[in-house]
Amino acid sequence: MDYILNGFVEAFRLIFSFDPEIIQIVLLSLFVSFSSTLYGTLVGVPLGILLGINNFKGKKMVSRFLYTFMSFPPVIIGLFTALFLARSGPFGQYQLMYTSTAMIIAQTILVTPVIMGIVFNHASTSGYEVVQAGKTLGAQGWNILILLVLELKGVIMIALVTGFGRAISEVGAVMIVGGNIRGFTRVMTTFIAMNNNMGQYSVSIAMGLILMTISFLTNSVLYHFIIGDQNEYRD
Amino acid sequence: MKKNTEKIIQVKNLVKFYGDKTIIDEINFHIRANEFLTILGPSGCGKTTLLRMIGGFETPDDGDILFEGKSLLNIPANKRPINTVFQKYALFPHLNVYDNVAFGLKIQKKPSAEIASLVQEMLRMVNLQGQEQRDVNSLSGGEQQRVAIARALVNHPQVLLLDEPLGALDLKLRKNMQMELKNLQKKTGITFIYVTHDQEEAMTMSDTIIIMNRGRIQQIGSPVDIYNEPRNAFAADFIGESNILDSIMLKDCLVKLQDVEFPCVDKGFEENEAVLTVIRPEDIDILPPGSGFLDGVIESVTFLGMHYEIVMNCKGINWLIHTTREFFAGDQISIQVDPNNIHIMKKEKDHEII
Numbered sequence: 116m117d118y119i120l121n122g123f124v125e126a127f128r129l130i131f132s133f134d135p136e137i138i139q140i141v142l143l144s145l146f147v148s149f150s151s152t153l154y155g156t157l158v159g160v161p162l163g164i165l166l167g168i169n170n171f172k173g174k175k176m177v178s179r180f181l182y183t184f185m186s187f188p189p190v191i192i193g194l195f196t197a198l199f200l201a202r203s204g205p206f207g208q209y210q211l212m213y214t215s216t217a218m219i220i221a222q223t224i225l226v227t228p229v230i231m232g233i234v235f236n237h238a239s240t241s242g243y244e245v246v247q248a249g250k251t252l253g254a255q256g257w258n259i260l261i262l263l264v265l266e267l268k269g270v271i272m273i274a275l276v277t278g279f280g281r282a283i284s285e286v287g288a289v290m291i292v293g294g295n296i297r298g299f300t301r302v303m304t305t306f307i308a309m310n311n312n313m314g315q316y317s318v319s320i321a322m323g324l325i326l327m328t329i330s331f332l333t334n335s336v337l338y339h340f341i342i343g344d345q346n347e348y349r350d
Numbered sequence: 351m352k353k354n355t356e357k358i359i360q361v362k363n364l365v366k367f368y369g370d371k372t373i374i375d376e377i378n379f380h381i382r383a384n385e386f387l388t389i390l391g392p393s394g395c396g397k398t399t400l401l402r403m404i405g406g407f408e409t410p411d412d413g414d415i416l417f418e419g420k421s422l423l424n425i426p427a428n429k430r431p432i433n434t435v436f437q438k439y440a441l442f443p444h445l446n447v448y449d450n451v452a453f454g455l456k457i458q459k460k461p462s463a464e465i466a467s468l469v470q471e472m473l474r475m476v477n478l479q480g481q482e483q484r485d486v487n488s489l490s491g492g493e494q495q496r497v498a499i500a501r502a503l504v505n506h507p508q509v510l511l512l513d514e515p516l517g518a519l520d521l522k523l524r525k526n527m528q529m530e531l532k533n534l535q536k537k538t539g540i541t542f543i544y545v546t547h548d549q550e551e552a553m554t555m556s557d558t559i560i561i562m563n564r565g566r567i568q569q570i571g572s573p574v575d576i577y578n579e580p581r582n583a584f585a586a587d588f589i590g591e592s593n594i595l596d597s598i599m600l601k602d603c604l605v606k607l608q609d610v611e612f613p614c615v616d617k618g619f620e621e622n623e624a625v626l627t628v629i630r631p632e633d634i635d636i637l638p639p640g641s642g643f644l645d646g647v648i649e650s651v652t653f654l655g656m657h658y659e660i661v662m663n664c665k666g667i668n669w670l671i672h673t674t675r676e677f678f679a680g681d682q683i684s685i686q687v688d689p690n691n692i693h694i695m696k697k698e699k700d701h702e703i704i
Binding site: 244245247248249250251252253254255258262265266268 | 458
């Protein structure tokens with residue numbers, strides 16, 4: 116049991132010593148995950164809204180694929196991304212393998228269906244009503260889109276944070292396409308996995324605490340601005 | 351305000367399919383300006399689809415909808431001089447009461463002073479003055495519905511479509527809102543097309559009722575006309591309660607019902623034609639046994655506040671009777687009906703009786 120306790124003590128020492136390597140890993144993790152969440156949002160939100168509010172043949176099939184991709188294992192996404200980015204792969208000439216760009220690509224593929232799926236689901240149920248109400252009051256085109264984004268802003272924020280949560284906590288995809296190279300592609304999750312394998316629990320615990328803190332802060336912000344508002348007591 | 355003789359909307363040979371199913375089957379009718387028209391029918395009869403086609407949210411497969419003589423079919427929902435109030439209100443939760451009501455006016459880019467004055471006027475009309483800044487989520491169901499109505503009326507549409515807007519409210523609130531809606535319609539002079547499955551709601555508010563079943567119009571008329579002279583068994587059964595009985599039209603003004611000849615006022619049927627006889631429960635007089643047309647035994651008596659509802663069994667057939675006099679189960683009675691209150695109608699295959 117001592118090693119766990121010592122691990123925590125060492126973890127706090129590491130955190131408050133502001134170790135440059137730890138800081139670099141944290142910043143790279145945030146950069147990769149924020150970037151992939153941003154790209155995932157830019158693609159997933161408009162597509163989710165568009166697919167959600169329109170009725171078309173094959174919509175059920177699209178939603179089935181979407182929901183399947185929402186829970187796709189990161190390691191498989193990492194594997195397929197690696198196949199495409201590897202030197203002998205179709206995008207090999209760009210030499211993206213084992214770079215932070217490759218990690219962003221893999222995580223974007225991972226989080227886009229999550230963001231799209233959540234937005235699609237809500238747009239399918241409540242989006243159409245909003246579109247109808249807007250249209251009957253004379254709105255069209257951009258007015259309708261702005262109205263929809265404003266009406267679904269809570270859902271979009273939840274989708275965004277869920278996507279970010281999936282990105283920052285996954286290890287399989289970034290490990291395969293990033294390679295966990297010290298100073299270049301090492302992120303929090305690959306750092307924890309590696310140190311755990313090496314028996315260096317204290318640094319793993321330290322990084323785990325940082326990861327959990329980031330997760331907690333992100334969710335707190337979301338709760339405060341969105342869910343907190345909605346749960347307010349009203350007479 | 352337009353004269354109420356003017357046909358504001360004409361529906362011509364309208365047809366709508368969902369897959370192989372015919373939802374609207376060659377419907378024709380017109381609506382006059384300033385009219386409160388209710389489309390009444392059971393669930394799945396096509397009434398909401400019809401309303402959605404008028405509103406521009408569904409496209410007919412055949413036929414036309416004319417507004418003041420011009421086809422509406424190529425005009426999108428947002429360009430039609432028609433607003434819709436939806437069953438689920440569809441208020442915008444990110445906007446407060448004022449901004450919800452002002453939404454359409456802002457889209458039209460009206461000056462803010464004009465918007466403020468129009469919104470205030472409309473909120474006064476729906477008794478929500480002073481509530482401008484309230485979050486719509488904090489309003490009660492009735493208040494939310496008032497906001498939805500104000501939001502639609504503030505644009506001064508020529509026609510307002512209302513899709514079962516009171517369906518989610520409790521009985522007392524619904525009754526209050528019925529009166530408020532009728533008053534609003536009178537005050538604004540806007541043509542209202544109201545969809546409901548509630549016959550009492552239709553009777554209370556409407557100038558004209560269209561009864562629909564299985565995508566077809568069963569009867570169009572004023573509430574009084576439909577109640578007193580239902581055109582078929584479906585209309586008779588859907589508006590109010592009725593005794594609908596198989597019978598034989600012996601000759602003009604004489605029908606045989608349960609082997610007893612009843613004088614009536616209907617003519618024009620074939621001799622010995624199989625027909626349906628419709629008699630309203632309140633049109634049946636109760637007499638001492640042996641003194642009426644038919645004798646029977648009371649099976650049950652239910653007190654409904656204003657009257658008693660009696661089920662009388664006569665040779666295996668149950669008759670529904672409304673009376674203000676008190677009777678008891680097991681009592682022997684005789685019944686009699688004034689010839690004017692006996693309605694004879696042809697048997698039609700596709701008129702489903704509920």
